[in-house]
Amino acid sequence: MSLIQQSNVAIRRSRDDRTSEQLIVFDNVSKFYGEILGVNRVSLEIPAGITSLVGPNGAGKTTLMNLMCGLLRPTRGKLTVLGIPTDQPERLFRKVGYCSQFDSFPRGLTGREFISAFLMVSGFPRSEAHELTEGALSRVELLPAADRKIGAYSKGMRQRVRLAQSIAHQPSVLILDEPLNGLDPMVRAETIALFKQLAADGLHLIISSHILHEVDMMSDRVVLLNNGYVVAEGAIHGCARRNGRRASDAGADSLQSSVRRWRRRCFGKTDVVEARVHDDKQGLFVKTRNPDQFYLSLNDVVAQGEISVESITPVDDDLSAVYEYLIGAQ
């Protein structure tokens, strides 16, 4: 190998290293529990921002999160979090915080003791641990109850103290398994705002949730899982497009004839698979395989003055629809 080639390889490797140090990288990761599949052949690169893991129960969301935290070891494949292998907890948890779904705590501790004790286990000196504990408790608004035993906390408070514990050491990656469970609407909204703030600060937030509209509200991208496989991933509003199905709800003018005319025109397009008049006869429901092409042809139709269009609402451009199409329909 010539010097130039060697230098190119070195540059490429250093660039790859630099990139993987900013990403969570799953490289063909599989996890089996004996003969039971946890996740299979997952290859993902998760950048900074809020990424949601979505899927039905048993889809593999928690398995994926536990793999990221080293609580589980991959049966196959490689996994690094910001360039750190997950079997090195002493390095990994300087940068990673995990708020798990396990609603259990070491016995007999108050909220404050719980957070500061595990900060000290991580090696923080006592004074710094106390300072970080106060900061974390204040962020989740749990300071007034900090000196009560966790056993006496409500479900929402327990959820918040877990969240506080996971953010106390100011990690760069925050993994949250169903973090909004048990929170009342007010705290839920505040917590979502906190997540957005953390993401804006440059953190990687990986969140699993069943509440799709909240996922939709806060996520930059989504990973859809089903039966241990990643069925789709990417930015929410592009996720369905890669799967080749899309529905558009075009609210047309109030003239039924216009609606019918447009319906006929729609069927002339090869990518339209369904065009149905709404029950109120005021609009048309169009399902197309190629939304971009459909929008272009719609522009032509409108420009020619054949029909007038009041509004167009893409009904599946939110996560629920994607979820339903990709997982519910299988």
Add this chain to the structure above:
Amino acid sequence: MRGADVSLWLRQIGAILRLELKKNFFGKRSLLVYLLALMPIGLLMLVELGKPARQAEPVSDHLFDLLQLANPAHGRVFGCAWIFMNLFRGEIVDRSLHYYFLSSVRREVLVTGKYVSGLLTSIILFTTVTIVCMLLVFLSRNFCSQMRASFWMARALASCCGMCAITILACVGYGAFFLVVGLFFRNPIIPALLLYGWEWINFLLPPLLKKISVIHYLNSLVPVPISEGPFAVVAEPTPAWISIPGLLIVTALVLILAGTRIHRMEVRYGSD
């Protein structure tokens, strides 16, 4: 290994100790350990209180029997089993082990911290019990006249120190074994009973097999000879210069095994 690493590990072990000692001494699970530890004291008191008051009798007639009764060996085995097996198994049952695993601490350091906490707990409990038992023996009303005068004499004090040292060695050896049992077995009670059975029939075993047990090395160190009954197979005691380092080396090996195991351990509470 750098100085900074060692200082960090020591700080982390200190933090683990604070958490664990509180749990070991004041947790709900500690009740059984207290009962096991206090058993020999209770037995001694029952025996002594049940006897009619007598004039002083020769020490040698009675002392050895009482010392055997005061030897908290059985309680010590079960007490160590309960303390050390619960260090990890208890956390798995409570579903709280993941908090340790999610901390920025080497798992080997975690094993060390937990082991030291179990060791401190068992040593504090069982040496205290040993000392109290010895005091009860020496100061019991049957030996008042002779022993009160001679208690602080060298022999009595040496016996007491010897028994305490044996108790510490027992905690070191049994502790490491039960820690590993707690890591490897979902139901550690069965292996613990097997070990106890092996230790209990030790007096019947041929000399070679005797050496594959903790109790043999501990008995070899006891300051007063222990009668093992008429059916006992007599074996030459192992000299202290072999038994003490031998026990410590085996303990170190067992702890290395525990470190290897925990390094690969997964948290799957559902399957535990």
